[in-house]
Amino acid sequence: xxxxxxxxxxxxxxxxxxxxxxxLLMSCDxxxxxxxxxxxxxxxxxxxxxLGFSDYEKDKASFRQAVRQINELNPDFxxxxxxxxxxxxxxxxxxxxxxISSFQMPCYYVPGNHDIGNKPTPESLQYYRKxxxxxxxxxxxxxTTFICVNTQLWKEPVQDESEKQDRWLKERLxxxxxxxxxxxxxxxxxxxxxxxxEPEEYMNLPLEKRRELLRLFDxxxxxxxxxxxxxxxxxxxxxxxxxxxxxxxxKNFDKRPLGFRMWYATEEGLPRHDFVPLDRPDP
Numbered sequence: 001x002x003x004x005x006x007x008x009x010x011x012x013x014x015x016x017x018x019x020x021x022x023x024l025l026m027s028c029d030x031x032x033x034x035x036x037x038x039x040x041x042x043x044x045x046x047x048x049x050x051l052g053f054s055d056y057e058k059d060k061a062s063f064r065q066a067v068r069q070i071n072e073l074n075p076d077f078x079x080x081x082x083x084x085x086x087x088x089x090x091x092x093x094x095x096x097x098x099x100i101s102s103f104q105m106p107c108y109y110v111p112g113n114h115d116i117g118n119k120p121t122p123e124s125l126q127y128y129r130k131x132x133x134x135x136x137x138x139x140x141x142x143x144t145t146f147i148c149v150n151t152q153l154w155k156e157p158v159q160d161e162s163e164k165q166d167r168w169l170k171e172r173l174x175x176x177x178x179x180x181x182x183x184x185x186x187x188x189x190x191x192x193x194x195x196x197x198e199p200e201e202y203m204n205l206p207l208e209k210r211r212e213l214l215r216l217f218d219x220x221x222x223x224x225x226x227x228x229x230x231x232x233x234x235x236x237x238x239x240x241x242x243x244x245x246x247x248x249x250x251k252n253f254d255k256r257p258l259g260f261r262m263w264y265a266t267e268e269g270l271p272r273h274d275f276v277p278l279d280r281p282d283p
Contacts, residue, residue: 039142042075045261045273047228048248050114051095052086059086062249062258063099065278071104073276075262076141078103079148081228081246082112082188084132088124093131110148111135112188112229119156136165138172144184144265145176151189151227154209173220182265185217185225190245193234203230217241223270224263232256233275240270247275 046066051059070078080100085092100107109132116135117124128135135150149169153162176183191210193203200206205213217225217238224242232254234245246261257277265271 040264040266041142041144042073043141043263043265044070044073044075044078044276045226045244045246045263046078046080046249047246047260048083048112048231048250049080049096049099050083050086050112050248050250051092053083053114054251059250060095060099062278064102065280066249066258066260067099067102069276069279070260071102073262075105077106077108079146079186079226080107080109081186081226082110082151083114083228084109084112086114086250088115088117088127090131097132108137108139108146108148108186110186110188111150111152113152113155116150116152120152120158120161122158122161125158125161136168140181142265143179144182145172145179146184146186147172147176148186151187151205154205154213155189170216173216173222177220182271183220183222184271185222187225187227188229190227190230190234190236190243191225191238192236192243193230193245194236196238214238242270244273246273249278 049059049063049066051063053059084096100109111128111132115132116128125135136148136153138145138147140146147169150165153165173183189205190203191205191213192198196210196214197207198204204210218241222241224244227243227245228248230245231248231250231252232245233247233252233256234243236243244261247256247259249258249260252258259275259277261273262276263271263273
């Protein structure tokens, strides 16, 4: 091979290597961006499984029936908005864990006042963590961020713990917003039940904390806040934020059927949801 041919051969190999690297780099960039883009998916919102609230065995049967129906619907995952049990102890928490083990998809849950106490303490928080895991956390799914919070730390603050969650929340909102992701908040206590400026009562959060959270959620374009606690269907909207307190699988004060909500997240536009009533539980 003469020098000119060799030089041309070498030049073509270098050029091909550079082109291959460029294609791979573009592919990596494309995949990185795509992972932050919301894709369409479904998930289930459950509220107040609260084993022992009406009748312990009936509450377990209703919960099991919900699991069977949800498995048939096959959503991507399930979130449970607190009050997992009525009285927090080894048996009730163990029964809760045994029932959710039958889900055929991931199940995420947050504590309610019955799980860690109306006035939580370091001891009740430690017990919950020991039995069920973290009481606030975040997960991502198909370009959407779900920030799961411990609303009891806002209703009845615990020194250091409440401040720690607040710092964490702001950081997680900032990260998700920076990715351009849709953001869902999953908790137990609703911020409000009728009006954003209503007085504090048992069913809502303190007014000052509520205003702070509403500003924060609006600032970072949260699309929905999912809660339980009220045992009554409450559908509110604050600016562009959907606020949904859904039906329970234990007992509904407004006489609505027991059941859960199926949510539909989409690539564009606000997510929507439908009610799914429970079939009659097996004996």
